[in-house]
Amino acid sequence: MRASHSISNAQGAVDVKIENPTSVLTESDDTDTDRHSRNPQTVPLKPQTVHIEVLGDEKVGKTSLICSLVSRHFNERVPPTLLNVQIPAEESDEDVVISITDTSSTKPVVQRVTDATKRSDAILLVYDLTRLETFHRVQRWLELIAKQKPVAVVLVANKADLCGSIQKSHSSYANQMRHIFNKYEFVVATVECSTKVFAEVARAFYLAQKAVLYPREPLYNSKERxxxxxxxxxxxxxxxxxxxxxxxxxxxxxxxxxxxxxxxxxxxxxxxxxxxxxxxxxxxxxxxxxxxxxxxxxxxxxxxxxxxxxxxxxxxxxxxxLGYSNNLILEIPSGRITVPTHEENQTAKLSVSATEYLTRLFSQFDVDRDGYLSDHELADIFSIVDDPQPPWLCQSNQTLLFEKTLVQGKDAISLKTWLACWLAVAQENPQHVLKVLFYLGYDDKEAPAIEYTKRFTKHGSPMVRCFLVGGTRSDRLRFLQPLVCKQSTTLSPEKVSSESNPADANDPERLSPDVKTDTFAELETAAVLQAVNEIDTERDGKKYLLISEVKAQFDSMAFEEIEKRADIICFLYNPMIKDAAMRISDIDTVLDSSIARQYIMVRPDNATDDEWRNTLLRSEHSSQKYRWQPFDPANPEDTYRKLVRNAQQTRPISSSSWSRPIASLIAVGVITTVGLLMYRRPGAMEVWLAKLSPAITELLLRTHLYKPTLKFDKNR
CATH class of the missing domain: 1.10.238.10 (EF-hand)
Known part of the structure; x- marks a missing residue:
């Protein structure tokens, strides 16, 4: 308790005056600080143990310094070196364990420094005020520390009672001290003390403890001030x-x-x-x-x-x-970014509260009140997030295309695009949305940000999810482009070459060089392209349409993804690609027939007007399996509206959603049959039950409707 009391007194010695403007925003007194610091819920992220090593030349008073701290009195006879001294957490005002290590002067200096920097959080570097040569050797100690792992160092000038402040009057002393602080950033403080009269001893250890618990370096660049x-x-x-x-x-x-x-x-x-x-x-x-x-x-x-x-x-x-660690990393409680429990046939959406919050955020940062967020305004919003990019630009395996508007010659997004992008990310990665909203300050304790709704209910989800199958990458881009480029020049085509490699003509993932834009270079390497925007369905109001491309390299995961998440599948047919119709037919046959379809024919890159006209005529008069609807880039709204309407008319129901009711009906039928049999022929029940399969037997036993009187082997 003595050591604890002395450290507390040292903390009280810090200059806190009411006329000091900085003290206005601090605690009313030090007891408030201590009480607040001991609250583990308020300060959960500071170190739990502080390791302090005492270094210095021989006979400067290293061991006496530790003994004086612990016993609070001076003893002329101390051991050459102390064992490790522990001050328990309950005796520390900061609720941390203080571990103090003495060092022997018999070991080589380099070894002592190496050991100290490896195992300590802070170092007390002691010198003797009565022997100026020990101060001159301080810089040598600091050079060795700098070559290892720099840790916080407090310079301790011991034996101040023998010389007062005589040495401080020497200009060389003051100049060297100034030079030390300028050169070695890890030197955090200096203190004059006397182990004999117990002057400033506790403060020396307090300053070392403070440098560990409240490091200055993550907060402030001393060189640049x-x-x-x-x-x-x-x-x-x-x-x-x-x-x-x-x-x-x-x-x-x-x-x-x-x-x-x-x-x-x-x-x-x-x-x-x-x-x-x-x-x-x-x-x-x-x-x-x-x-x-x-x-x-x-x-x-x-x-x-x-x-x-x-x-x-x-x-x-x-x-x-607020949850920041010593590295200024925000530690988010796991419960704050946990996605709500949901069934397989449910989809994520933003709650009404989250939508209102994002709408207010849009208005708050729309400084010029033009109804759009510029890139600068967007950067301002996300400047407090660990990744300052908007969440829809942080998805490594997907590239989301969205509508941009030119405002005074610069790209900007409207409120509907802002909300559409958030909803698209909520569909793909709801946990990331929760994380970003936590950074932005959304209070999910009042209302959750993410909700789950049935995907097959007509008005359940504001988002319609469409998967785009078939065609080349450029075909899919031409289909996606009008959805997001109504007012934007971001993806406007720029003819850069009319030549193409004939060997690549049938490559479904090939991006034709004559439809490249200034952003197509990035889109070529994107793993998956997506596009989102708001669609006015006229009859059912406004919905968001999210279209995701599916590459030609189909695998089981792609099929599972489509069947689990698709509201509608859009097949793109390019008649200039060999066997394109056969490939689409094969995919269409395998996919769940309950998912809505739409079949679109896209104009090939190099098709002339006559060739395209003849292709449309052949399509109308052919007896093909599919009726391909030509896509008109000049009037794409009708196609997008049909996608939304068809998806709402036929929503997929996952296997789990219909298997449970069917299983329930079967169970009811079996139980009813068993009940009738028990009523009419009770003696034959055990014999019949013994012949059932183990699974059915277990099911009947779990219902607790029947208890057998005969023993039988369940494994038969």
Whole structure:
């Protein structure tokens, strides 16, 4: 308890004054800090054990320093080296175990440094104020530490009671100390102490402990004198979480909510006045003109003040209360990104609450109020996410095409495209949607973000899922392009070559060179192409249509994917590809017949008008199995509407959804038959039951409707 008490006193020695503007956003006193830190739910991510190693020249007082900390009195006779000293967590104000290791001066210096950097989190490097040569050798120790794994180092000037501050008057001493701090970033603090009179001994160990529990390096770049980019991202997320109005201004009430949640106390009105007044003079762009709130620049400046005044623990208390680790990685509770339980015949969709939240987010970041989000505005939204790209651009094996609009010569997306893209990702990867929404600040405790609905109900899902089968990659692109390029020039064709390799003419995955665009180079290498947009069905209102291509290399997984997830299958027929009709027929025969179909003929890349006209005539008069509907890129809306309407009329029902009712009917029939048999011929029941297969026998026994009086072998 003594060691614990001394460390607590050292923490209280940190300069915290009410006139200091940074203290306004800290705890009212150190007891609040300790109480908050001991709450494992509030600070779950800091280290549980702190390993401190004591290094230095011979006879500088390393062992005496440890003994003085533990016993709180000075002893002239101490052992040459102490064994490892453990301070239990219950005796530490930070609720962590403190492990202190003494080092023997008989071992080589290099070995001592190597061992210390491997097993310690922080090092106390001790020198003797009465022997200036020990201070001159400090730089040698630091050079050896820098060559190993740099750990936090606290310089401890021992025996201050014998010389006071005489040595500090030497200009060489001050210059060397300044040089050390500038050269070695891992040197975090220096302290003068006396083991004899117990002056600042506990503070030396507290500073080492603090450097481990509240590291400065992840927060601040000392050389450039600015906050680290990852820390800025975390601070921006904190600001956005508490700026609940979403207007980019943290009001005084929101600032007080932040203070209450992270530090457990609210600010007095006069304290808020002091804070805002200080910021308005220091960084005027960080405070509103009426002084009623802070912009992000002002909020960021507060964090910089904490770090500059050596109070990183206040920053870490906020970060850890929100789930950030020492590497500034947000640890998301698994329950917050767990997909709800659902049946195989259900599909994911955004809940009403999540849709409303995303709509508000769109309006909040549509700064110019033009009804569109520019690339810059999109980047601003996702600047607080670990991957700053929108979630529909993060799918490694898929490329999602969506409608873009040229606004003042730059690409932008509308609200309907914004929601369509989110819904498309929810269909493919609902867990990723939950993760991104958590970063953005969606509160799933009030309402879940993802819901599951029956896919075969007409009005259950807002999304119609279509799988595109057949044709070449360029055929499929020509079919997808009008869905997403009504107002965009992103995929407009650009003739770059009229030559093609005849050997590749029948390759169904070949991208014809004469339909390439400025983005086609990326699309050639995309594993799977998808396109999504809103479709006005006129009769049933607006639905989202998500079309996914299926490559020619079919396998069992592709068939399973289609049968499980397809609302409708669209077959693309290119009459210029050899055996294209036969290939489509083979696929069509194997797929579940309950899934709706639509058969589309696409115009080949190199077909002339006459050739295309003759092809259409032959198709109309032929007795083929399929009636191919020609696709008109100039009027594609009718084709897309038919896809949505046909999918809604015939929704697939998975095998599990119909097998359960049938199995139930069979079970009811068997049980009824058994009941009648028991009633009419009770003596013959056991004999008949013994002849049943083991599976049926087990089923009857589990119903508890019949208990046999005769023993029989179930395995017969």
């Amino acid at each position: 600015k906050i680290q980019p990852k820390c800025v991202k975390a601070i921006r997320r904190v600001f956005r979480l508490y700026n609940r109005a979403g207007n980019g201004i943290m009001t005084r009430e929101e600032l007080n909510d932040y203070q209450q949640d992270c530090f457990g106390v609210r600010l007095l009105p006069e304290e808020l006045d002091t804070l805002v007044e200080y910021l308005s003079h220091t960084i005027s762009s960080g405070v509103t003109q009426d002084s009623r709130g802070l912009y992000f620049e002002g909020f960021l400046h507060l964090w910089k003040l904490f770090i500059d005044r050596n109070r990183p623990e206040s920053c870490w208390q906020v970060l850890r209360s």
